[in-house]
Amino acid sequence: MFFLVALVYVSATTTLSATGYESQRLEQQRDELRRQNALLEVEVARLDSPTRIVAEAKRLGLVHPAQVTVVSPESLSIKR
């Protein structure tokens, strides 16, 4: 009986320790994924930066429009 109780206790403790180590591993994995996600957010912000977009547009030969035509909704409704 004594040995049975001891066996159950040791088994439970071992399982608990193993689960604890697995939990730690998963926590580290979660932290690393969060870090990678934060780095990706920074990269997105970097790619969205107006300075980079303007430089890229220039590289592609794009220029600012000489004139921007704005059509007012009033003139559209009159024509209908």
Place this chain on the structure above:
Amino acid sequence: MEPVTHRRLRVLFALFAVATVVLSLRTAYWQTLGRDQLLAQATVQIRSDLVLAANRGVIRDRTGAILATTVPLRSLYAIPARMPDHAAAATALAPLLGMTVADIRERLDSGAEWLYLRRRLAEPAADAVAALALPGLGFELEPKRLYPNDAIGAHVLGFVDDEGVGRSGIEGRYDDVLSGRSGSLVVERDPANRTLAVGLRSAIPPRDGSDLTLTLDLAVQAAAERELALALQKEKATGGSVVVLDPRDGAVIALASAPSFDPGHVGAAASQSLRDHATGLVYEPGSTMKAITIAAAIDQHVVTPTTTYNDVGYAVVGGRVLHNALGKSYGTTTVTQILERSANAGAAFVAGKLGADQLHRYLEAFGFGAPTGIDLVGEAGGEVRALAEWYPVDVGTVAFGQGISVTPLQLASAYAAIANGGTLYRPYVVASRRDADGEHRTAPVAVRRVISEDTAASLRRMLLSTVDNGIAKNASITGFSVAGKTGTAEIAGSDGKYIDDQYVSSFAGFAPAEDPRFVAVIVLERPQSRLLGTLTAMAAFRGMALDALRYARVQPDRAR
């Protein structure tokens, strides 16, 4: 073989008995009287006290674009005693770390037991070092403040030092809000440094810093910095600034200052580039001040936009002769034309009607002579000398912006009062703060009513006419009504005299003139073209305004 005698067995037994008793007593001692001491020693070996660093808050612009954020980056450390071949390791690491082989060797051979080789490595470099799998090297994560837009908005954002403490701009002003509060974690660890699942675990969670959303618009900020850089390049000016405000509540849409710096690499920045000229430059505003003088006079009903005087090219005030620029005389001139022609004699005429007392009172009411109270560090207050210190001539010179000093932000704030119908707002940069309790929005602060709505409307029309028919024609934008005024001011030297042929050129304006969506002040310091520097300032205004109006989807208010 000689048989073992009973005597020898008894001695052996006695020795074992004594040893058993001694060990039992010793064990009993450690289990009872010495328990605490043993426990303390064991605890020191397995217990680990960690500081849980709080995450510094993210700073975003009004559209949610990230302006500053903190990410843990890998710092490379070395334990030289565990590295079998220092020379080979240095050769392999040098190109990845951007260091010389000799420098790495010197560090590894310094005798230190543990040292950083390179802190906060970029991810590709850290990956490459990890791939080498060199013995005796390891990584530690350290937080790094990143600014994805490089130098854009540098003076508004400020920067953090190596310890992560904010030192200027928003980072400095809101450091306590952004930094949060560290927590702690006490755990027991096994020899492999893993946390024991069964054992002591006590944690105080960190409280992360609040996220801030600014009033800044990244697109307009980029446009302002682009136009300022172009203007400075063209004029070879020593410095400059752009302030863009929303006149409806004082929100800062853009705040640019040159020379500038990259907040992510502040160690490489020249010290003078850290100074924010938009809030910290104190200069004589020149003719942009005429609009303020005339606003005060109209508000006091001593003149109207159509009141006339005979312009002979100069005015005599306090026994001193004050000339128009370039010695021009205009004959019969209306108050509106004073702005259109930027006539100094006209401004002196209006100020004479108003009187020194009232002019001084309105200058203070418009916010000159005291910091605006913007939520940034290092704001200057400018100078409006006490009325008792004014010489008789001062009422004439101050009327056209000499003998008074202002900051670009103060001037923009005063023009915003004209644009919005007469109310002076306190400029602000932080629109809202988000923490665990939710979002806390900043309430705009109306400081005081400065002029009546009728006076403000008159000034808007007069400043519109200044752009349409007068000296500020170059600021006009096809499809939009623009109101504004140029300013050219001399620079006073340390001896109190004006420096020959050196000027500060500026333009203050807003658009659309009848329903202004933004007010902008452009200042160029010591432009190469001297008196013509205002042309470049107006060109910078146009370039920035076009982008600002498009991004804000403002409908054109004029036929093309």
